[in-house]
Amino acid sequence: MDDVAHAAGVSRGTVSRALNGGRNVSGAAQAAIDKAVRQTGYVVNPHARSLATQRAMSVAFVLSEPQDRLFEDPNFHLLLHGCTQALADNDVTVLLTLAGTSEERKRVSRFVTAGHADGVLLVSTHRGDPIVDELLAQDVPVVVCGRPLGHERDVSYVAADDRDGARQMVTYLRSQGYRRIGVVTGPPDTPGGVDRLAGYRDVLGDVPESLVVSGDYTQASGEAALHRLLAQASDVDAVFVASDLMAAGALAALRRTGRRVPEDVAVAGFDDSRIAAACHPPLTTIRQPWARISTEMARLLLRLVEGDENAAVILPTELVIRESA
Amino acid sequence: MDDVAHAAGVSRGTVSRALNGGRNVSGAAQAAIDKAVRQTGYVVNPHARSLATQRAMSVAFVLSEPQDRLFEDPNFHLLLHGCTQALADNDVTVLLTLAGTSEERKRVSRFVTAGHADGVLLVSTHRGDPIVDELLAQDVPVVVCGRPLGHERDVSYVAADDRDGARQMVTYLRSQGYRRIGVVTGPPDTPGGVDRLAGYRDVLGDVPESLVVSGDYTQASGEAALHRLLAQASDVDAVFVASDLMAAGALAALRRTGRRVPEDVAVAGFDDSRIAAACHPPLTTIRQPWARISTEMARLLLRLVEGDENAAVILPTELVIRESA
DNA sequence: CTGAAAGCGCTTACAG
DNA sequence: CTGAAAGCGCTTACAG
Numbered sequence: 001m002d003d004v005a006h007a008a009g010v011s012r013g014t015v016s017r018a019l020n021g022g023r024n025v026s027g028a029a030q031a032a033i034d035k036a037v038r039q040t041g042y043v044v045n046p047h048a049r050s051l052a053t054q055r056a057m058s059v060a061f062v063l064s065e066p067q068d069r070l071f072e073d074p075n076f077h078l079l080l081h082g083c084t085q086a087l088a089d090n091d092v093t094v095l096l097t098l099a100g101t102s103e104e105r106k107r108v109s110r111f112v113t114a115g116h117a118d119g120v121l122l123v124s125t126h127r128g129d130p131i132v133d134e135l136l137a138q139d140v141p142v143v144v145c146g147r148p149l150g151h152e153r154d155v156s157y158v159a160a161d162d163r164d165g166a167r168q169m170v171t172y173l174r175s176q177g178y179r180r181i182g183v184v185t186g187p188p189d190t191p192g193g194v195d196r197l198a199g200y201r202d203v204l205g206d207v208p209e210s211l212v213v214s215g216d217y218t219q220a221s222g223e224a225a226l227h228r229l230l231a232q233a234s235d236v237d238a239v240f241v242a243s244d245l246m247a248a249g250a251l252a253a254l255r256r257t258g259r260r261v262p263e264d265v266a267v268a269g270f271d272d273s274r275i276a277a278a279c280h281p282p283l284t285t286i287r288q289p290w291a292r293i294s295t296e297m298a299r300l301l302l303r304l305v306e307g308d309e310n311a312a313v314i315l316p317t318e319l320v321i322r323e324s325a
Numbered sequence: 326m327d328d329v330a331h332a333a334g335v336s337r338g339t340v341s342r343a344l345n346g347g348r349n350v351s352g353a354a355q356a357a358i359d360k361a362v363r364q365t366g367y368v369v370n371p372h373a374r375s376l377a378t379q380r381a382m383s384v385a386f387v388l389s390e391p392q393d394r395l396f397e398d399p400n401f402h403l404l405l406h407g408c409t410q411a412l413a414d415n416d417v418t419v420l421l422t423l424a425g426t427s428e429e430r431k432r433v434s435r436f437v438t439a440g441h442a443d444g445v446l447l448v449s450t451h452r453g454d455p456i457v458d459e460l461l462a463q464d465v466p467v468v469v470c471g472r473p474l475g476h477e478r479d480v481s482y483v484a485a486d487d488r489d490g491a492r493q494m495v496t497y498l499r500s501q502g503y504r505r506i507g508v509v510t511g512p513p514d515t516p517g518g519v520d521r522l523a524g525y526r527d528v529l530g531d532v533p534e535s536l537v538v539s540g541d542y543t544q545a546s547g548e549a550a551l552h553r554l555l556a557q558a559s560d561v562d563a564v565f566v567a568s569d570l571m572a573a574g575a576l577a578a579l580r581r582t583g584r585r586v587p588e589d590v591a592v593a594g595f596d597d598s599r600i601a602a603a604c605h606p607p608l609t610t611i612r613q614p615w616a617r618i619s620t621e622m623a624r625l626l627l628r629l630v631e632g633d634e635n636a637a638v639i640l641p642t643e644l645v646i647r648e649s650a
Numbered sequence: 651c652t653g654a655a656a657g658c659g660c661t662t663a664c665a666g
Numbered sequence: 667c668t669g670a671a672a673g674c675g676c677t678t679a680c681a682g
Contacts, residue, residue: 337660
């Protein structure tokens with residue numbers, strides 16, 4: 001930086017100002033400095049800057065899932081890239097971190113509290129995940145992706161309106177004339193598990209328990225769930241499945257039992273993930289606004305780091321009609 | 326740190342020494358400092374430390390794959406976790422970074438050259454990936470996972486002995502009495518694509534071109550490749566497939582054409598990835614030593630950062646016999 | 651608009 | 667074995 005100041009014929013202070021937005025810098029000085037930077041190939045030392053500003057200029061994107069299951073989810077990539085992009089615009093780097101084991105969680109906590117990151121973008125789907133409490137206890141700015149069950153009041157989050165999405169879908173199924181509509185829910189300790197079932201009930205009211213089965217978001221669980229459903233309620237004419245991956249399993253189960261989709265049983269998914277359009281038949285589903293979710297998460301986290309209060313953002317979902325229902 | 330020094334009744338210099346290995350620190354001082362650290366809840370500021378030591382104490386784990394395909398590969402997780410673990414033992418943090426687009430590559434380069442990371446662990450499978458040159462041009466310490474085609478002499482790497490693995494497998498197939506052994510190769514611009522084919526040829530010599538087909542490591546490509554192979558050489562009695570995922574596709578193709586495995590056609594894979602044992606029938610395959618690969622990558626990178634010369638490490642593979650061949 | 655100076659929190663020869 | 671001091675490379679009131 002001294003070299004740059006020398007080459008530009010100004011002081012280091014002026015160079016620093018020019019580099020940081022250029023407030024209170026004359027056009028001539030700015031130009032000379034820009035040129036000097038180019039000539040010397042200067043690049044700021046982030047550690048020195050962080051030491052002076054008390055800001056790491058980076059945030060941790062923490063994936064708190066024991067099985068790394070989300071890694072295989074195309075939606076996860078959308079989210080990660082979206083956040084990276086949105087934060088890059090503010091010159092903050094996203095550091096991806098896996099925190100599946102309690103040891104890894106410790107490492108993440110230390111990492112952030114030591115000052116390596118200014119905040120955390122957290123993907124954690126299960127109620128009672130200890131990392132939420134750990135981070136909160138340390139006063140780390142954090143924004144969660146999806147409704148953080150049990151922590152709605154004390155942590156910021158961005159979520160799609162799962163409940164309304166489910167409502168839209170079930171309402172649509174009814175409008176198509178389906179009358180015995182079953183549901184395959186997600187795990188009851190995840191927001192997608194409870195909210196999508198709630199939306200289904202909002203529309204259908206008290207349904208017989210035989211119409212409700214649940215899975216764990218995997219394709220295999222969707223297939224198994226559908227076999228159970230058919231055994232309990234052989235006359236279902238439609239089924240709302242709480243994720244596209246499970247819906248793919250459901251399609252397989254129906255095919256195996258010789259039922260046509262949608263003629264014999266209609267199938268509706270949730271997510272509009274990459275596989276939705278590739279299914280046979282292509283899935284009618286609910287699109288989650290991943291791009292907006294990621295930009296909102298980034299925005300919220302930046303605000304929190306600046307000292308703003310917590311906030312929750314709920315984003316609308318959209319019905320996507322294809323051929324399965 | 327001043328607080329700690331105060332509480333322990335020593336100088337900051339002594340505290341620093343105690344924190345960094347305790348050389349030249351008396352037992353009494355060490356004890357007092359340990360206690361003070363605990364009482365005050367002190368944790369070092371990594372930026373200040375890095376500024377003073379000129380070391381980031383972190384390395385970037387860069388995934389240079391346009392499609393993020395490796396994310397879905399269970400082997401990738403083994404590798405990532407292995408490196409993280411090995412480096413954590415040396416107090417260095419692993420920063421996972423995606424560099425699929427040229428814009429993201431730029432970001433990674435800047436990130437590292439700015440001093441955020443001391444080096445990079447690079448997963449890049451395709452010949453001619455520009456990131457290798459970019460990193461090398463900046464004199465960044467880097468160790469590549471797998472043989473870096475065209476860069477064997479100027480960059481460090483750790484790889485499984487693909488060629489020998491292929492040799493072992495084909496030799497085994499011969500010993501089982503198979504005589505018309507086809508091969509499904511990987512893409513010719515990847516080390517797995519060229520080396521596994523080379524190993525196959527080492528054992529079989531000049532084979533008719535009709536016995537050689539290729540895929541792109543996806544399951545669908547393996548299925549398609551096998552259909553081509555059967556069309557060209559309907560009398561094959563065994564096929565060596567260059568990855569387990571493609572082998573799964575091959576099994577599907579054989580099933581579809583009514584051939585039994587291994588009675589009609591034997592199938593051998595490569596990788597021993599998670600799906601190998603789950604296939605029907607379970608795959609005979611070649612195990613890659615992922616745990617050792619990751620520890621060797623970590624070790625090599627640490628050495629490079631210390632100023633050591635480049636080095637290549639080739640690790641042996643192991644034949645795993647199951648039921649498909 | 652600009653420069654001199656203090657400060658961010660650590661490490662590490664150096665002298666003792 | 668220990669302390670005083672310089673230095674790592676930046677930012678930012680402050681005075682002009």
